[in-house]
Amino acid sequence: xxxxxxxxxxxxxxxxxxxxxxxxxxxxxxxxxxxxxxxxxxxxxxxxxxxxxxxxxxxxxxxxxxxxxxxxxxxxxxxx
Numbered sequence: 001x002x003x004x005x006x007x008x009x010x011x012x013x014x015x016x017x018x019x020x021x022x023x024x025x026x027x028x029x030x031x032x033x034x035x036x037x038x039x040x041x042x043x044x045x046x047x048x049x050x051x052x053x054x055x056x057x058x059x060x061x062x063x064x065x066x067x068x069x070x071x072x073x074x075x076x077x078x079x080x
Contacts, residue, residue: 014051021052025074031073033046049061059076060075
């Protein structure tokens with residue numbers, strides 16, 4: 001008998017900041033830490049992304065340049 005993988009199990013519902021971030025990502029929005037702080041009051045976007053990934057969601061991180069700094073930008077992975 002085959003063991004279920006992470007992606008075979010139902011995805012748990014997320015509430016609060018993680019749920020709001022997930023909703024934005026599902027709508028095709030990209031998310032930076034500054035955007036997450038301003039929009040959702042989330043100081044730890046990377047931690048919420050980790051929670052979502054552990055819940056089975058495929059989220060991609062791209063490093064982007066903003067002024068003189070590089071920051072992480074997250075989006076839902078798409079099948080090419």
